[in-house]
Amino acid sequence: MLDWTDRHCRYFLRLISKHAVLYTEMVTTGAILHGNRERFLDFDPSEHPLALQLGGSEPDDLAQCAKLGEVWGYDEINLNVGCPSDRVQSGRFGACLMITPQLVADCIKAMRDSIDIDVTVKHRIGVDERDSYDELCEFIGTVAEAGCSTFIVHARKAWLQGLSPKENREIPPLSYETVHRLKQDHPQLEFIINGGITSLNQAKEQLQQLDGVMIGREAYHNPWILSDADRLIFGDTRFLLDRHQIVDSLIPYVEKELSQGTPINRITRHILGLFQGRPGARKWRRMISEESHKAGTDCQLIIQAAAQVIREPV
Ligand SMILES: Cc1cc2nc3c(=O)[nH]c(=O)nc-3n(C[C@H](O)[C@H](O)[C@H](O)COP(=O)(O)O)c2cc1C
Incomplete structure (x- = not known):
């Protein structure tokens, strides 16, 4: 999460849970290719398992950044197809990429061809008028064909105009059923649900149908929620610190x-x-x-x- 899950935050969260996968803030390809690489990519070895989230829409740039991420030691590269901010839209990436599934597929293929670690996508269940279940399945199918098998789904649509990023995390209603249906219809793919999960009990319930749960704001504001994750979700009772x-x-x-x-x-x-x-x-x-x-x-x-x-x- 931008401005939140920087390396200090992640170091701290990793003290609380040894197993939860942590994600970086979204880092744009421009920042990595033309900015201070170390600043954006460095992390502490204790942060594993750790995913680098990229923002971009140029297949070659994404492939180069994914390669750098792999060399830096990240465990997974994730492409952001969920952020609706104006700045991100003007760069033609983030949530607006949901309108062009083939471009996302090209990006995924370019990254997959350049690295051996997992490439995943984080996306919405729709944007603007493009919000039918069939269109969502077309997106998933096209991107899966390019080699992505893990989808992290923020279970609400985004409006690209008229709502701020904060409103886009609150106003469009959550539809967990849509994510459950995706899993039923594509059992060979992994689906990780995101949006509005505030307890491990809720997470456990979701795990009966889905492959994973991503917790954003609650984990930041109330990080102790992760303290039971190792025991309850990952079955590891070794590290119990107060x-x-x-x-x-x-x-x-x-x-x-x-x-x-x-x-x-x-x-x-x-x-x-x-x-x-x-x-x-x-x-x-x-x-x-x-x-x-x-x-x-x-x-x-x-x-x-x-x-x-x-x-x-x-
Ligand atoms: C301050 C802030 C920054 C965020 N930055 C990102 C980001 O960089 N990449 C991303 O995929 N989602 C980002 N998000 C969205 C969250 O990852 C998540 O999808 C959203 O908050 C819904 O999940 P939650 O209800 O568990 O928080 C951000 C959310 C917040 C509050």
Whole structure:
């Protein structure tokens, strides 16, 4: 998620779940090919399993970026066909690509031909007037033929004009049934559902019919939702840390980043929701948000803020 799932955020989330696949922010092909590559692609080895999400619509550019992503060590390359922002539309990529399935297929084929890791697509169930189930199936069929077998479906359509990106995440109604139907009609393909999932119980229910669940906003605002994922979804009970232990494990990372000149608030902005629902959570949030931007702030702030929250019984 743009501006949210940067490498600091992902490092933090990975402390909470060892198995959930993490996705980068959307990175445009232009940024990678003509910008500061390291800035957009570098990540900490602990972040695996990790997918690089690309934004673009030029097959050759996407193939080059996918290759760089593979060389950098990403586990999956994902193409964004779901973002409806004006900026993205003017670059002719994101959700507007749903109107041109053959172009998406060409992009997928070019990427698949250049790399060995998985290439996946994240898309909507429709855009504008192109929102029938048949048109959606035509999109899936064309893209699958080019070699994509995993589709991450944001289960609502997008309006390309008239709604802001935020409204496009809230106003068009969710249709989980459409995604279930896609799976029934294309059992050989993998479908990962996205949109409005706010609990692991909901995720488990979806997994009875589908291959995966992607959680966006809830995982950012309430990252502790991921704490049970390893146990409940992936069947791994080895790493059970409480929230205070998560904070303890983050400290060496923050110290390393501070020594390299990263301002502390670039990291702390992502951890505000950690104690959501616990007594003292408001004090934690307030201390971190009020103090992080002050010059000379160091890890002591995080340690002192965590001490305001009552430790949960094990
Ligand atoms: C701040 C923000 C940035 C986002 N950036 C991206 C992005 O870069 N790529 C993408 O595929 N989706 C992006 N999304 C959409 C989410 O991935 C997700 O599809 C959407 O929020 C619905 O899922 P949710 O209800 O679990 O949040 C973004 C959402 C938010 C709130």
